[in-house]
Amino acid sequence: MNLFQILAITGLLFLIVIEWLRVYRHQIAVGSPLFRSIIWLAAIGFISFPDSLTYIAHWLGIGVGANLLLYLLTLAFLAVSFMLYARTVQLSRQMTQLVRHLALSQPLPPPSAKKVHP
Amino acid sequence: MTATSHPTWIIVPAYNEAARIALTLQTLLPLYPNVVVIDDGSRDTTRQAAHEAGAWVLRHEVNSGQGAALQTGIDFALLQGAEYIVTFDADGQHDPADIAKLLAPLMESRADAALGSRFLGQTVNMPTTRKLILKAGVLFTRIVSNIKVTDAHNGLRAFTREAASQLQLVQDRMAHASEILDQIRQLQLRFVEVPVTIRYTADTLAKGQSSMQAVKIAGELLLGRMIK
Numbered sequence: 648m649n650l651f652q653i654l655a656i657t658g659l660l661f662l663i664v665i666e667w668l669r670v671y672r673h674q675i676a677v678g679s680p681l682f683r684s685i686i687w688l689a690a691i692g693f694i695s696f697p698d699s700l701t702y703i704a705h706w707l708g709i710g711v712g713a714n715l716l717l718y719l720l721t722l723a724f725l726a727v728s729f730m731l732y733a734r735t736v737q738l739s740r741q742m743t744q745l746v747r748h749l750a751l752s753q754p755l756p757p758p759s760a761k762k763v764h765p
Numbered sequence: 766m767t768a769t770s771h772p773t774w775i776i777v778p779a780y781n782e783a784a785r786i787a788l789t790l791q792t793l794l795p796l797y798p799n800v801v802v803i804d805d806g807s808r809d810t811t812r813q814a815a816h817e818a819g820a821w822v823l824r825h826e827v828n829s830g831q832g833a834a835l836q837t838g839i840d841f842a843l844l845q846g847a848e849y850i851v852t853f854d855a856d857g858q859h860d861p862a863d864i865a866k867l868l869a870p871l872m873e874s875r876a877d878a879a880l881g882s883r884f885l886g887q888t889v890n891m892p893t894t895r896k897l898i899l900k901a902g903v904l905f906t907r908i909v910s911n912i913k914v915t916d917a918h919n920g921l922r923a924f925t926r927e928a929a930s931q932l933q934l935v936q937d938r939m940a941h942a943s944e945i946l947d948q949i950r951q952l953q954l955r956f957v958e959v960p961v962t963i964r965y966t967a968d969t970l971a972k973g974q975s976s977m978q979a980v981k982i983a984g985e986l987l988l989g990r991m992i993k
Contacts, residue, residue: 732988733992736988736989743829746826747833747836749825750803751841751844757820758816758819
């Protein structure tokens, strides 16, 4: 095992421990840590056995392991981009609700109006 | 009939319209006393100008988009007891005389919503590029929203109270026009298209939608549908 493998695997194991410590302390639900842990474990597997990526690439008909990694990273980039966009839209909608609530609570009646609604 | 007992409320979303809002309101208020301007975070004196002209004014402290402004206006009009709600652009493109034509089918219980159509009515000074963009919008709406209209992005519309109270716009920005049509179809509201007149000026064209914005709006609508 080379130095890169030792450092990378140590770092990934550290991330997995952090994830599950937070679950253990009831700071977060199980779903997301479980999903991330699967990703980190897969990364540990591919780093520990680099030929395994090439083997899977061959099996999928891609050829080179590095190409498979590139395709996976591209797909992951698109997925993360969409998730971040969705989050931005959700936050924007929440802010709009707040803005609209404030607007409705402070109507400015016309100068001629005698009664203020609502 | 006093102002607040008048059954019709006109909703005017406005963003940086200080130069034109007073003139628009001067033509509207003598015909319809209940006008509410939603100042959508303007950086100019739109709020002041609308207030001095005699309209109700609601202020979005942050610019949230025309869809958000319309929903705020609809909610306010419903709180005030509106029986009919009309959406009207702030820039003076619309003709207040067309409102009566929109309200007629609602008052006769022939429809729940009346949608203005410049292509059934007439346009003044509409550039060819704008016409092409709007026609592409109509085609897009027919495919995506599965609703047959001749003008998908006309800001002049009228709703009965029952119809307006069912609308829930979440597309804050310009994609709301397609969203309204989506909801009309989903809610199975009865609608009619009414010929109206749209007048373009150099000012309104400068602030209108470009081809790239039209593409952006289509993207917003499609992506927005995927997000809860």
